[in-house]
Amino acid sequence: MTSTDPHGGGTQTQQRRPTRQRRAVAAALAGFDDFRSAQEIHDLISRQGDSVGLATVYRTLSSLAEAGEVDMLRNEDGEAIWRSCSDTHHHHLVCRTCGATVEVEGPAVERWTNAIAAEHGYADLSHTLEIFGTCPTCR
Numbered sequence: 001m002t003s004t005d006p007h008g009g010g011t012q013t014q015q016r017r018p019t020r021q022r023r024a025v026a027a028a029l030a031g032f033d034d035f036r037s038a039q040e041i042h043d044l045i046s047r048q049g050d051s052v053g054l055a056t057v058y059r060t061l062s063s064l065a066e067a068g069e070v071d072m073l074r075n076e077d078g079e080a081i082w083r084s085c086s087d088t089h090h091h092h093l094v095c096r097t098c099g100a101t102v103e104v105e106g107p108a109v110e111r112w113t114n115a116i117a118a119e120h121g122y123a124d125l126s127h128t129l130e131i132f133g134t135c136p137t138c139r
Helices: 012-016 020-030 038-047 054-066 107-119
Strands: 070-074 080-084 091-095 101-104 130-133
Touching: 020 038, 020 054, 020 080, 038 054, 038 080, 054 070, 054 080, 070 091
Parallel strands: 091 130
Antiparallel strands: 070 080, 091 101
């Protein structure tokens, strides 16, 4: 069964279909180890000779993030930046100078999250955590 996207983006089946644009965005992301802006991803796709509009790059990145295939976070300037990610729960340690990123686990964070939620009667939890600093190379 196919359900309709309430935001007018077509059906979920259509959104997850491996379109040329989706493949181009995924290939561009695979070339980076760090977080990149949609504009940087769009620029790389253009340099590789593919024609994908910037709005399509944004829509595709949002769809990939919703599917859990990429991580999105906001840098310290509030700009959305994107990166291919692992399929397990993790947090990020991000260099504010060069964008180098390390996926880290945080068992203490997970325990604290569960404890504070239980204390206030919350359930069905989710959270994100990004830690910004300066990597050894940039210091």
